[in-house]
Amino acid sequence: MDPFDGEEFIERLAWRATNGKFDDEQFDPRILHEAFENGINDLKSIYDTNQKKCERLEMICREEEKKHWIKVAELQQKCKDSLTSFEKLDKRLDNVADKVVYLGEQLEGVNTPRTRAVEAQRLMQEFARYLNEYDEDDLMNPFGDEFEEDIGKLFDDADIIQKLYLISQELPNGNKFDHAKELISKRYDSIEKQLIEEFSSAHKNDDRVRMRRISAILSHFKGYSQCVDVFIEQSQMGIFLGENIFNEIISLCVKNDKTIKEVFINPEQVMSKFVLNIFHGKIQEYISTRLDENRTEEFLVELYNMFSKTNRLIDHLSKLKFLGCDHNFLNKISRNIFSRYLDMYITNETAFLKDKCSAILSNYYESKNHQKRVAPSGTIQELIQSKIRNNITGMGNLSNSMSSSGNHNEQPGETFLSEEIAISILQETKISLQRCSLLSKPSEMATNALTLYEIELQHLCIEHIDYAIELGLQAIPPADPKTRPEIFFFDTVRQCNEICHLIEKQFTNSVLPLISPTTKYAECLKKKRDVMSQMESKLNSGLEKSVASIIGWIKCILQLEQKKSDFKPDSDDTIPTSTTACLNVVKFINYNRSSIVASLDGKNEEAVLLDLGVKIQRTIFDHFQQFQFNLVGGMVVICDVKEYRNCIDKFKSPLLNDLFNILHGLCNLLIVAPENLRQVSTGDQLKKPYLVAASKIQPKEYIIKAYECGQRHFGENYIQELQQKAIEPEIIAKCPDIQWHLIGHLQSNKINKLLSSPNLKVIESIDSIKLAEALNSAIGRNENIIGKINVFVQVNTSNEEAKSGINPEQTSELVRFIIDKCDRLNFVGLMTIGAYGYDVSLGPNPDYVRLLQVRDSVCHQLNLPKLQVDLSMGMSCDYEHAIKLGSTVVRVGTAIFGERKYNKN
Structure with missing residues (x-):
């Protein structure tokens, strides 16, 4: 039933009263009022009727609840009575049980001596029969064929003869007991043999009750182990006939484990012997037939397979947790089986x-x-x-042997x-x-x-x-x-x-x-x-x-095919085009570049192409220096360089692109009017590197002498030494235009001391956002500094923990921070020290190449002109190499001032 909705009820009531007419002319409010009164009366009537029904149902429920509680009280009383009766019955049972136990103990105390006396009497009677000189045949088979009809007599006789045998072993030798002892021993062996035969028969018939009784009796006999052997032999009879015996062992062990637990009183020892027999018997025999030591490969493969299968069998048996068959025991058995083969493996x-x-x-x-x-x-x-x-x-012998031993059929390449x-x-x-x-x-x-x-x-x-x-x-x-x-x-x-x-x-x-x-x-x-x-x-x-070899052939092409008239033609009407020598060189380079790209990859490809490209650039540059040029010849050279640049572009090396751009810029000078030569030579493309004289520990006289020779940029590693030299009156007087560079590590707590140094031009060792922020704030607070201070970001390209510098991957973030957030710092370039002692004969210094790559990445991410970002790299030992790679700032000390003389004190 839907729930009652008052608003909907009123709407329906109003609609029926007015017949859906609500216009001003036909609407009669009295009709609506009367309809509402009737509706309210009807609702009151329905409410009263339902109220009476509810009261009647509540009364019925109260009566039912009362009856229910009365019934519950009756059941609780019955439960209490039952518990009382149960407790009384339990006490009576305890009393009866105590009396029964007491009577049982009394009866046992009386019966046990009597039983022992009867058993002793019986043993003495039986021993007397053996002691008297009766017929040996009667003694050996006193019951005749009754054993076959009543097996119980065999069990009784076995019990007696086993005890007699133990007694006879205690009797002295060399007297009247010798004959009796001999007869008892023979009888003992005869019954033991018959019991084993009975056990074998019971096993064949799967009569486990009979097997258990016989095994319990035989457990007191010397031949109990023979009983176990019979069981093991018959259990494995006709089982291992297949090609792979390992598949049958698990099911055999599972089946016989249950039988062993039911039959034998010492199942752990029996199961151990059962498994031991399988390993030392069937498995060892199977392995010896499969392993042929004369065929080494088949022997090794089969040995591995056999040992693997044996180990899997051991793992399976260990998981089944058979009594007496733990993993160590089985492993020891396996190693013993394979020991002869494993020793020579x-x-x-x-x-x-x-x-x-x-x-x-x-x-x-x-x-x-x-x-x-x-x-x-x-x-x-x-x-x-x-x-x-x-x-x-x-090598000489090998070459001779190759030429004389039939190797002439080898294919080239x-x-x-x-x-x-x-x-x-x-x-x-x-x-x-x-x-x-x-x-x-x-x-x-x-x-x-x-x-x-x-x-x-x-x-x-x-x-x-x-x-x-x-x-x-x-x-x-x-x-x-x-x-x-x-x-x-x-x-x-x-x-x-x-x-x-x-x-x-x-x-x-x-x-x-x-x-x-x-x-x-x-x-x-x-x-x-x-x-x-x-x-x-x-x-x-x-x-x-x-x-x-490639460079040698390029030189050969240029020497043989390049003519002097190519760059100094007699006619000015000659159309400038690339020379034949250039085209042949480019063709040869492209061929070998394709071979390198197809054969090498990753860093190896980059290193070889870079080395080849640098040597090509040097070869072409040296080649051009041998010629004289006129205006048309200069245009021909530019055409050649353009071909070389297009060829080198495929090397995909920013460094090589820079080198050939510089070469192109130099060649442009050949067609520039003399009056414009100075302007063109100072352009970005031919940006000239400048020298920073590293004057650490050098006396002021050396600095003044270098200044007089035209040197203006001087670098110091330590802030204290830089400040002392910067405020030295003689240096200030004689070197008014000196520009100081801090090229050593800058600590935050020494920033103010550094900023107090006059003529401070550049700080080349900014390596963190925190340091940049601290330096920028300190400059803002220093009223003596007007404008910005130039800074380099120091990059640790060699990844040495002992060196300062920011990680190459984080450089762009630091440069962005300096440009966007540090209004008193002017970012001018990147600086690196690199690993000491690099042998430049091995090729381009990887630390310098890495700085070039970092600059390319920074310029690409921050949209900076690459030629406006200086590179400070190279020192006395390798500054020429650094300049060839594109360095615009080199820091040279020893080559200018000589070896430093440190104060030993």
Whole structure:
């Protein structure tokens, strides 16, 4: 039923009273009033009727509730009465039980001596029969064939003869008891044999009650173990007939475990013997038939499979928690079974792996019609040292042997490297390591794994990869080639890289878990590192030779094909276009760049392309310096440089782009009118780096002398020393335009002292937002400073904890803060120190290259012109190198002032 809605009721009532007519002419309020009165009366009538019904129902409920409580009270009383009766009955039962126990104890006290007396009398009577010289046949079989009809008599006789046998063992020898003892012993053996036969028969009929009774009797006999043996033998009869016995053992053990618990009084010992019999009997026999030691590979595979299946069986049996069959017990049994095979395992494994790897390599070189030189033997260290000693003499011999041993069928560009061969050797090693992890003793596992890994390093890294690298090194054209060089060494590098990735992955997945928690870990890492370092060194040498060969051919093209008339044509009507030499050089560069990109990746690709690009730029620059130019020739040079720039753009290196932009700017000077030369040469594209003289610990006389020679920028590492020199009256008087740079670390508590120094021009060591904010606030409070102070952001490109500087990834955030939030600081560039002692002969300094990349990132994110962001990098040892890479500020001290003389006090 829907709930009553008063508003809806009034609406319906009004509608019926007016027939839906509410216009002013026909509306009669009296009709509506009368209808409302009638409706209210009807509601009151309905309310009164429902009220009476509610009162009647409430009265009925109260009566029902009263009856219910009366019934509940009656039930509670009955429950109390029942509890009282139960307590009385319980007490009576306790009394009766106490009396019964008391009577039982009294009866037992009377009956036990009587029973013992009866048993003793019976034993004496039976012993008297054996003591008297009766017929031996009657004594041995007093019941005739009654045993077959009543097995109970056999059990009784067994009980008696067992006790007589124990008594007879206590009698002295050499008197009248000897004959009786002999008869009792024979009778004992006869009954024991009959009981075992009865047990066997009961087992065949699965009569467990009878088996249990017989086993309980036999447990007091010497032949109880024979009873257990009969049970084990019959339980396993006809079971292990299949190909794989491991599948049948679990169900057999589960089935017989239940029987053993029901039948034997010592189920734990019986179950242990049952399992021991399976392992030392059936499993050992099965294993010996499957393992053929004359076939090494099949032997190792089958040994691994058998041992794995046995271990899985042990785990399954351990989980079933059979009595007397814990995991340690089963493991010990398993090790005993396999001990003969496991002792010789690692010898077989290493011999097999060596033969397998040698066969893989031999088949590969035979398929290539290549006669490989004999690989040296020995440890990894000895091999590396041997290779270093023989690098010079051995290469000549190898070259001669290659030319005279049928290798003339080899295809040009053959690297003699194969990922398939590497995968095969790695797979064989992986399988051997899997067997090693299972079959080695825990104490020998790491040593065995290291031995197997050394075999992999020997055959894959030294006999295959290192050998191929040596062949590749010999195939690299010389640095002054007479014909166009074909460089296949990049393919060698690519394949080496791919194979080394596979080696590293396998080392992590298969070798490391076996050696990481042991002392062999460091030894293994050292051997791996030695081999990899040797190959890496040769690859680096090969890449350097390859780049040198490319540069050599570029020089050859330029020398042979570039004519003096190209840059100084006789006619001014010549249309400036790129020269033939330039086009051939660009074509050659593009070809080799494609080879490098296809063969290298990541940082290796960047490093090689950068090294090649820098040397190309230097070669072209040196080449241009050999010529004289007229106006048309200058335009031809610009066309050539444009071609070179378009070619170098594909290298995707900001540094190389900058270098060729500078070269382009220099070439533009060739077509500039003399009166405009100074203006053009000072443009952004040819921005000239300036020198900061690092005057740390140098006397004022040196500073004044350098100033007189034209030096204006001086840098100090320490604030106290900078302030002392800045306020020195003689320096102020003789060096009025001196500009001081703080190039050392700035501490927040020394900012005010620094700002009190006159002629402070630049602070090059801002490395945090906190420091920038503190410096900006201090400048705002200092009334003597007008305008802004130039600052560099110091970047820690070498990631050395001992060095100051912000993380390269956070540089943009700091620069943005300085530009947006620090109104008294003027951001002018980036500064880095870099790692000390870098050998520039190895290529571009990675710390300086990193600063170039940081500048590109900052300019891109903050939309800053790149040429307006200075780079402060380079010191006495490498400032020329830094300028070549794009440095606009170099900090030089020793090269100007000489070695610093520190005060020893």
